[in-house]
Amino acid sequence: MITGFQHMHSALRWVVLALLVVTLVKAWQNRQSSFTAGQAKLGLFTMISMHIQLLLGLALYMMKGWASMLGQPGVMESTVMRFFTVEHLVGMLLAILFGTLGHSLSKRAASDDMKYKRQLRYFGIALLLIVASIPWPFRPGFEAYGWF
Template identity: 45%
Template sequence: MHSMLVHAHSGLRWLVLIFLILAIVTAWGKWSKQTAYPDGKLPLLGFIFTHVQLLLGFILYFISPKVQFASGVMKDSMLRFYTVEHIVLMLLAIALITVGYIKAKKQIPSPLGHRTIVRYYAIGLALILLSIPWPFRGLGAGWF
């Protein structure tokens, strides 16, 4: 079961990244054209996929051997990453995406909702990109 969850969590990351990027790019274009918000479902899909990813991540956090709650975790860079850095940055990113989505919905029918999506989703995306265990970081993770 652990292996299946790891693969689902790793594969879903690509959908999260794709939908966040699409939501940011389309919101940028609609904001520059002064289109009233909401216009399209990409922000909602980005919101949904990040929250599904969060649920999978929470399950993995408590069953993964890479997460340990013993003393000395902070000395090992891989254990520190998975136990502290990854979850804190991801929670912060998902909180920003959630706040951005909710604030944008409150700005209906103003084009400022698109600006809100761009700002909050872009910061969230940057935090997500920083906290993904990319293969080149040497944290024991692959591309999928």
């Protein structure tokens, strides 16, 4: 089951990244026009994809033993162990927080202009944080993690 969760979590990164990019590109292209129900749905699906990653990620964090490594000697000296115990967790939690704000604050904005602006601002920050916090296989020490 853990392996299944890990494969899902790994593949879903592309869904999250694709939804973020499409939502941002469309928000930029249409920012002068009226805010459509379709654009709101894109923002909602983007947020949901991140919430699913959150759920899977937290399950992996507990089940693979990363949580219990916090505070153990040597963990902070190891690039990979520090990455999964702290950096990936904190980076992604912040990204998902901004991603949730991108949907929620856009929904609550009074004008169409502000709805687009909030999507662009918050989903933009979420995208940067996610790209920076993924264990890409070209990062030294992360060769064992795939592209998919």
